[in-house]
Amino acid sequence: MARASGLSVRLKLTLSYAGLLMVAGVLLLAVVWVFLLRYVPDQAVTLPERMPPDGGIWGPGLFIPGRSDLWRAFAPKASIALSFLLVFGLVGGWLLAGRMLAPLTRITDATRMATNGSLSHRIRLPGRRDEFRELADAFDTMLTRLEAHVAEQRRFAANASHELRTPLAISKTLLDVARAHPNHDTGELIDRLHALNTRTIDLTEALLLLSRAGQRSFTRxxxxxxxxxxxxxxxxxxxxxxxxxxxxxxxxxxxxxxxxxxxxxxxxxxxxxxxxxxxxxxxxxxxxxxxxxxxxxxxxxxxxxxxxxxxxxxxxxxxxxxxxxxxxxxxxxxxxxxxxxxxxxxxxxxxxxxxxxxxxxxxxxxxxxxxxxxxx
Known part of the structure; x- marks a missing residue:
């Protein structure tokens, strides 16, 4: 079935990894921002460094920035961090997705080879057992059974053709002899043709029974x-x-x-x-x-x-x-x-x-x- 081309699985996984990393980064920065707001006043405040007993102000004042000042200092740094996370997520996600999907590529190649008629190829995926290893082993088992089934069907077709051709060839020979000798007694010819025809019918019925039994289309x-x-x-x-x-x-x-x-x-x-x-x-x-x-x-x-x-x-x-x-x-x-x-x-x-x-x-x-x- 023809399908419209779309994004590759590797690209989808890359975007998913990068998107998840960006969401985690935004949430982390949001937590940091909320934590900082607890200790920052709404407006900037200047406090005296030292206050004498008579209330006079000595020395330079201490400046405490407000939330707007903190935002101007925090936003550029957060943008740089998010940009770094985006680049890191895309590059790392692309490499990680390629590594994760490497076994799937081998399975796909084996499937294409089987589609083209090469049933002797096996994936033989190395490594410990996981989902991809189980899929590859199941596919190898299927190829083994399919190759044996195809070979059996080919032998069966060749044998069936030979078995059906033999009585037909004998019938043709008997008819040719009868045509060459029209005055020959036809009683023996009819008996032999009847026996050959009976055998051919029995063989055909046996082939049909063999086919129906293999389909499992019967009521239990x-x-x-x-x-x-x-x-x-x-x-x-x-x-x-x-x-x-x-x-x-x-x-x-x-x-x-x-x-x-x-x-x-x-x-x-x-x-x-x-x-x-x-x-x-x-x-x-x-x-x-x-x-x-x-x-x-x-x-x-x-x-x-x-x-x-x-x-x-x-x-x-x-x-x-x-x-x-x-x-x-x-x-x-x-x-x-x-x-x-x-x-x-x-x-x-x-x-x-x-x-x-x-x-x-x-x-x-x-x-x-x-x-x-x-x-x-």
Whole structure:
């Protein structure tokens, strides 16, 4: 927004310092003047230096000035003192304001650099903690988070573009082949195009869900995670039976505040991920809910391949599928755990991924517990 130019903060502080110093000087001179008036008569008086007993006057008289005489002597000196105070206040105030505002200049320069796209610069203001130091540290923290967010968004955009381009390129190839061979059987072509189109729709819906969850634009209500775990388990039980995976669900009632639809999606993604990335024919999944002092915990564990902590920490990144990128009818679109991470953060929770010693993964979602209802 365009603004009219005005006085700089340094000049305003300088004038404020000088004005305060002038007011203090005027008040001090006024106190001195009032104090002197108590001992000065209204008119000038001449007193005899010595008075003999007979009443005669001996020697020269003693002259006592009046208030008008005192004013003529006091006013020039007071004007000189006030002029000195004015000059001293302006010069000293200008230097003092510049010294006080030096950290603000560094913060302003860093802000301009960030506006121009340089997010790697940090202020790193030295010295002890004060208001400017707290502002600089908060700004550095904001830049760190913003740089990480921008880098994450760039990686996400690149991965999403690649994921969307792949099925579109395959569709184009299939259509080119069909155009070059018009007498070819179209049944197989239609089936493959249908599968590609379904996958593209799933990917688009997952991207939209990821965006909506990150905006936190949802109504919070009391949700029981144990009921969501049972619903997700019942829904995905046919998939588990098809892949030979057993599911065990247990736990306490775990009330929390949030969106039931998003938390159900979170639970579905966790259970689906545990079923798909498992040992074929002999896998197992354990879904547990527990209630703590101020939080509720949803834990999903599964058997599977050995994972390293470094690899487990990357699984919440978009389009990551463990040790390799596997496409199948139930492999998903690579956004399952990314959506879980976004929904967890939108509900002010924490997400922890820990490799199991026997193979597989343990995923824990910890959310704030809902406050108990107040009896009336």
């Amino acid at each position: 209500e009391c949700v029981d995670l144990s009921l969501l775990a049972e619903e997700a388990t019942e829904t995905l039980l046919p998939l588990a039976e098809k892949r030979g995976v057993t599911i065990e669900t247990c736990g306490d009632i775990t009330p929390t505040m949030g969106s039931q639809a998003l938390l159900l999606q979170l639970t579905m993604n966790l259970v689906h991920n545990a079923i798909v990335h498992n040992l074929p024919g002999q896998g197992a999944v354990w879904v547990t809910t527990s209630l703590r002092a101020r939080t509720v915990l949803l834990t999903v564990e599964n058997t599977g391949e050995q994972l390293t902590p470094a690899l487990a920490s990357t699984l919440t990144e978009p389009f990551q599928r463990g040790t390799e990128r596997v496409y199948s009818d139930h492999a998903g679109v690579g956004l399952g755990l990314a959506i879980v991470k976004t929904i967890t953060h939108a509900h002010d929770g924490t997400l922890t991924l820990t490799p199991r010693a026997a193979g597989g993964l343990r995923i824990a979602v910890e959310l704030p517990a809902a406050a108990p209802p107040i009896d009336r």
